[in-house]
Amino acid sequence: AQKVTQAQTEISVVExxxxxxxxxxxxxxxxxxxxxxxxxxxxxxxxxxxxxxFDEQNEISGRYSWNFQKSTSSFNFTITASxxxxxxxxxxxxSERRRDDKIIFGKGTRLHILx
Amino acid sequence: xxxxxxxxxxxxxxxxxxVELRCDPISGHTALYWYRxxxxxxxxxxxxxxxxxxxxxxxxxxxxxxxxxxxGSVSTLxxxxxQQEDSAVxxxxxxxxxxxxxxxxxxxxxxxxx
Numbered sequence: 280a281q282k283v284t285q286a287q288t289e290i291s292v293v294e295x296x297x298x299x300x301x302x303x304x305x306x307x308x309x310x311x312x313x314x315x316x317x318x319x320x321x322x323x324x325x326x327x328x329x330x331x332x333f334d335e336q337n338e339i340s341g342r343y344s345w346n347f348q349k350s351t352s353s354f355n356f357t358i359t360a361s362x363x364x365x366x367x368x369x370x371x372x373x374s375e376r377r378r379d380d381k382i383i384f385g386k387g388t389r390l391h392i393l394x
Numbered sequence: 395x396x397x398x399x400x401x402x403x404x405x406x407x408x409x410x411x412x413v414e415l416r417c418d419p420i421s422g423h424t425a426l427y428w429y430r431x432x433x434x435x436x437x438x439x440x441x442x443x444x445x446x447x448x449x450x451x452x453x454x455x456x457x458x459x460x461x462x463x464x465x466g467s468v469s470t471l472x473x474x475x476x477q478q479e480d481s482a483v484x485x486x487x488x489x490x491x492x493x494x495x496x497x498x499x500x501x502x503x504x505x506x507x508x
Contacts, residue, residue, distance in 0.1 A: 312494055324437075324485070324499040331494075370437065374493025381427060381450055382493050386436035 281306045283373050283385035291391040292361055300356045300388045302371030308332075310376035313347065313354045318387070319367040330354065332376075358390075366392045396420065398500035400486050406506045407476055415471045415503045419488030426469050427487045427497060428461055437485065443469065444492045476507045 282305040292298045304313065315327040328338065330347050338345045342359045358365050372384045399418040407413050419426050428440040439453035443463045454460070458476075463469040473480055483504050487497035 314496060322483070323501055324487075326496045326498065329496045376494065379444055379447075379492040379494070381439060381442035382487075382489075382497055383439055384429070384437040 281308075281311075281373050281375050281380070281383050283371050283383060285369075285371055285385035285388050287388045288386070289389040289391070291393060293393050294363055295360050297357060297359050298361055298390065300358075300369050300371075300390065302354045302356065302385060304352050304354065304371070304373045306352075306373060306375055308375040308377045312374045312376070312382075314372040314374075314382065315345065315354075315356050316370045316372065316384075317367045318370065324370070327356075361392045363392045363394055366390060398486055398488055398498055400484075400500035400503050402503060403501060404504045404506075406508060409478060409507055410475055412472065412474045413476055413505065415473075415484050415486075415505070417469045417471070417486030417488075417500060419467065419469070419486070420490075420498055421467075423488035423490050423498075424466070425489045425492040425495075425497070426463055427489075428469070428471050429485045429487065430482045431485060431502070432482045440471070440484075473505075476505075478507045481505055481507045 284303045311332045313330045317325045344357045346355045368387045368389045370384045370387045374382045401416045424445045426443045429437040441461045442450040458474045461471045483502040485502045487499045489495045489497040
């Protein structure tokens with residue numbers, strides 16, 4: 280069965296520091312999709328990125344970057360030069376292609392950016 | 395609107411009453427999900443509808459919970475004989491292509507059972 284582990288429950292960093300949020304997944308499928316979502320204090324879940332299992336290229340979007348490594352079943356998320364507005368809960372998620380399956384979320388990492 | 399719409403946004407109910415929560419997905423999205431988020435917790439999967447396939451009900455916590463999706467569009471999550479532990483935010487999401495595509499979330503329904 281698919282599983283997503285976000286071992287970091289809560290992280291606090293000072294503004295402008297870089298921070299990496301870890302995500303480790305388990306799946307028996309060869310085709311799968313990985314996601315990151317942000318949930319700011321307002322509560323609405325915001326989609327950040329989707330990767331499929333065939334594309335291991337790292338991606339950068341502004342201050343955000345993602346490191347996908349199939350060898351370690353990890354899909355880590357780094358925020359460079361963090362800002363207070365980055366404070367939120369971040370969720371990693373996984374779905375398996377074989378059964379056009381549901382998206383399963385990790386328990387999330389609560390990120391505090393201190394001014 | 396173009397996004398996922400949920401109603402009501404807030405619901406307070408007495409223990410033992412039944413409640414219905416509604417979700418209007420984005421037009422054209424074939425997949426619809428319900429999740430539950432208790433205070434400060436993660437997203438707990440409840441049920442997943444994808445096209446004409448039988449729904450995946452594997453996340454429903456008890457037989458008091460049920461959901462239907464009519465005409466491949468609007469969905470209703472029903473909780474019968476509500477209990478205090480049912481208090482949570484219930485989130486609906488839809489996607490264009492099941493688990494292959496990103497899911498877009500509604501604002502949620504905050505359910506409080508008193």
